[in-house]
Amino acid sequence: VTVKYKTAFRLALRAIGVLIVAQALPSLVTALVTLGLNFNDVVSMASTGGWYLTMAGQAVLTVAVGLYLFFRGNWIVNLAIPSNRPYCHECAYELTGLAAEGICPECGTPYRAEGSSRSLQGNPSLTGGAPPE
Amino acid sequence: MPTMSYRAPFRLGLCAIAVWLVACAIPPLILGMTRSVLFGEGQGPPVAWHWSQFFTYVPTWTYVQAVTGVVLFVASTRLTRFILRSAGRERSEVQ
Numbered sequence: 001v002t003v004k005y006k007t008a009f010r011l012a013l014r015a016i017g018v019l020i021v022a023q024a025l026p027s028l029v030t031a032l033v034t035l036g037l038n039f040n041d042v043v044s045m046a047s048t049g050g051w052y053l054t055m056a057g058q059a060v061l062t063v064a065v066g067l068y069l070f071f072r073g074n075w076i077v078n079l080a081i082p083s084n085r086p087y088c089h090e091c092a093y094e095l096t097g098l099a100a101e102g103i104c105p106e107c108g109t110p111y112r113a114e115g116s117s118r119s120l121q122g123n124p125s126l127t128g129g130a131p132p133e
Numbered sequence: 134m135p136t137m138s139y140r141a142p143f144r145l146g147l148c149a150i151a152v153w154l155v156a157c158a159i160p161p162l163i164l165g166m167t168r169s170v171l172f173g174e175g176q177g178p179p180v181a182w183h184w185s186q187f188f189t190y191v192p193t194w195t196y197v198q199a200v201t202g203v204v205l206f207v208a209s210t211r212l213t214r215f216i217l218r219s220a221g222r223e224r225s226e227v228q
Contacts, residue, residue: 005141005142005145008142008145009145009148009149012145012146012149013149013152016149016152016153016156019153020153020156020157054164054168057164058160058161058164059160061159061160061163061164062157062160065156065159065160066156069152069156076152079206080145080148080206080209081145093140093141106140
């Protein structure tokens with residue numbers, strides 16, 4: 001089974017999302033536990049309490065970014081590999097401006113379309129890979 | 134039949150690194166810029182807000198990291214071509 005480049009990149013973004021969440025969780029738990037245990041003393045904790053609040057806020061934002069990459073990374077994927085352009089199904093080389101049928105100048109794989117840009121856009125093998133799951 | 138092309142995986146790897154750089158820079162940027170707007174210098178008497186206060190709560194490195202990520206993402210195609218060409222692995226390795 002060949003994993004198309006668009007799917008592979010989507011999976012890579014999900015892996016980055018997991019990494020970012022995993023990196024932020026210790027800070028988040030530490031800050032929340034500390035603030036929870038000293039909830040009544042947060043005001044009197046002065047600078048220490050503020051530092052833990054900042055730490056918790058940054059961890060929450062980091063987790064949010066990680067969750068976005070995990071669940072909603074399609075916008076970034078489409079930025080990297082736009083769906084409305086023809087691509088070689090083998091190496092993802094962009095075929096815009098080339099003949100509808102020919103040989104990929106990047107990898108030498110024959111590509112074939114049915115003559116119109118509309119058919120190029122509708123062919124998943126020429127638009128960077130498998131359709132979104 | 135071609136066995137492998139380096140360009141696409143290399144470029145998408147660069148894009149993934151760029152996304153990681155920007156994603157790690159976003160939380161401190163948002164938090165630090167918000168704090169700089171809300172609290173200003175943080176110490177001493179309140180003064181008129183100035184853009185330089187963005188650097189009070191956000192390290193310069195964070196800005197550099199975010200800009201590097203964006204530039205890397207945008208220029209990934211050209212950078213890939215340059216790197217593979219300089220390494221002699223563009224097209225010549227494709228059978």
